[in-house]
């Protein structure tokens with residue numbers, strides 16, 4: 001401990017942790033090549049995983065709910081597309097014949113744009129949520145078909161025109177069919193006014209008007225109970241086939257998926273997706289939820305997880321499914337309890353924004369490896385049998401490049417490629433390491449044994465694509481390879497600048513690298529809410545008449561500060577409060593620079609958050 005003291009009990013624990021950390025360091029520096037650099041990327045959110053797979057993954061949102069910071073934070077972290085749950089429906093957006101109210105829809109679109117998300121517009125013609133003036137019109141026998149067409153056209157021109165260029169997909173016609181496959185038409189409950197006032201070709205007209213108003217938006221027919229095979233999905237199929245035959249601009253079919261635990265089989269859903277693909281349309285899962293009878297126990301939550309997982313996996317496996325939207329993401333804010341008395345818990349987050357088993361089912365479907373390694377496999381069978389790469393991984397693309405999306409924890413970050421080469425044509429193979437397609441390092445792989453090749457990046461803080469390009473691997477027909485990649489990993493640098501820190505306590509194995517502001521952030525994120533206890537083990541040096549001070553931050557906002565008034569390792573506890581949700585914790589060194597050459601007088605050994613795993617460098 002180099003002159004620093006601690007008590008005996010703590011020392012034992014620390015020895016164990018020192019041992020574990022030494023192993024980590026050994027792995028980090030490639031001393032154990034076959035399992036080198038097993039640093040886990042931070043848990044990616046659904047959004048990052050969706051981006052990686054080219055999937056729009058999202059939720060219905062309410063403009064009012066977005067004012068809740070915890071709600072908004074989860075939406076922006078987890079999703080890349082939103083659907084206004086009610087704000088673009090006729091009764092909200094067109095409450096009087098000559099009055100349009102865009103406030104709610106505009107707020108959601110602005111939120112989406114600020115956060116780089118897409119928007120699904122919902123909807124332009126439906127049997128429900130119509131303003132009373134439209135029902136009055138429907139009941140007026142003097143209203144002509146042409147007058148009704150003019151009203152529908154004015155609405156679509158105005159609403160789609162208002163959002164032109166801002167809406168990726170519109171649900172143009174919503175729920176036009178009964179469960180027996182017949183067309184809804186009439187002015188009463190559950191009946192579509194347009195079917196009565198215009199006739200069945202209102203559907204053609206609505207799509208044509210929408211396409212004229214925003215040719216770039218993808219146009220969907222959206223319905224429920226038509227996800228798999230059966231009378232209603234046959235009727236939807238026939239409806240879409242007719243639209244396509246008549247040259248009506250329809251791009252997709254929304255499969256709502258308001259399910260309970262008796263959800264249809266994934267195989268039937270896949271068949272339906274496939275036959276719609278053959279018609280030349282996309283499908284999207286547009287309103288998924290899985291309601292449970294309350295109170296829901298572990299068995300029900302596990303079954304719910306399976307349904308969410310299977311439907312997302314089915315979408316990902318389909319050639320024409322690129323959208324997965326849920327009808328609300330938190331049990332705090334779902335339409336289910338008021339429409340299905342006795343039911344609830346229908347979404348992947350509980351009412352305090354904590355992820356439920358269903359959330360992890362979605363992540364699993366998106367290919368998030370829960371294993372400690374992220375594996376890249378070369379095509380060569382011998383590679384597949386090495387180390388953890390038996391788990392499966394990436395194939396080489398035709399141009400000899402492998403890569404994947406990694407979350408970056410922030411701060412300097414080391415990318416490690418474990419590779420081996422075969423000398424061919426008098427040379428060892430070379431490989432380029434790329435971040436987002438740009439070469440950041442080139443290595444000669446001059447060893448026929450697995451070895452780590454590492455490069456430390458600047459402070460990337462968000463996700464990036466990391467790839468390895470095989471620059472000279474083809475050395476003889478039939479295009480055999482002389483370069484093999486076992487793994488690519490991305491991990492934070494775990495060294496403190498000051499050598500003294502490295503030799504103290506379990507910081508002997510490294511500490512956090514400070515950025516220029518004397519700030520460290522742990523890559524791990526945790527889920528919790530309410531009051532937190534942060535426990536920091538730190539030591540300081542009295543300098544310039546003062547002990548150093550240390551700020552604890554959550555999501556980069558200081559929630560507490562302590563004076564580190566001991567040169568021995570001491571435990572400091574800070575009480576913080578934060579909304580429920582996913583957070584990052586960090587420590588800020590508020591006065592640690594006391595003399596050139598910018599040496600430090602504050603040392604951090606570890607910190608942890610009550611209820612969350614201990615975070616150590």
Ligand code: G3I
Nearest residue numbers: 085086089122128129174175224256258287327334335339
């Ligand atoms: O905004 C008013 C509020 O001012 C009033 O005090 C309150 C009193 O009941 O009603 C509020 O409006 C409610 C609105 O949701 C907003 O909360 C309506 O009564 C209620 O009928 C409406 O329900 C929505 C329903 O569609 C009808 O538009 C649900 O939130 C919404 O989840 C549901 O969504 C539909 C999709 O659009 C289409 N597919 C099925 C899905 C579920 O039914």
